[in-house]
Amino acid sequence: MEVEVRIRGLMMDPSTNMPIVVLKDVSSDTVMPIWLGIFEANAIAVELEKVATPRPMTHDLMRNLMQSLRVSLEKVVINQLKADTFYAILWLRQGEELITLDARPSDAIALALRADCPLYVDSEVLQNARLNTSVPAENATAEQLRSWLEGLNDEDLGRYKM
Secondary structure, three states, rough: OEEEEEEEEEEEEEOOOOEEEEEEEEEOEEEEEEEOOHHHHHHHHHOOOOOOOOOHHHHHHHHHHHHHOOOOOEEEEEEEOOOOOOEEEEEEEEEEEEEEEEEEEHHHHHHHHHHOEEEEEEEHHHHHHHOOOOOOOOOOHHHHHHHHHHHOOOOOOOOOOO
């Protein structure tokens, strides 16, 4: 089963200084963090903040290419978690044909923002990631980090600044 999520925030992990995108189940208080690289976080932040760039960035190019080929992004699904790595699927439609493509979640999220399409997480992935989040901080347990993320307020989850 797929659970619709929204981006709750883009922030820095205070222990590692790595960006985190926090996804939140739209129908509950469940949150799921995904640690990203700096460039991947920037691609998401640029679109969240509606920053105009002088030339198309990679995900803008992908969106423009899809529009030119009359392909629409129907939805993005983060569908697997293996060895602490998330996997995602892009669901594309061209006419009557439905096409699925493997993607990194960071790219899928950046493209979903630009295409204004829904974002989902497989319910099993959401449950496992929520309860068994890898902890990059050496002295924090998974439970401590989960509690920390679930307790964040709107000020804590401000937009990530590059």
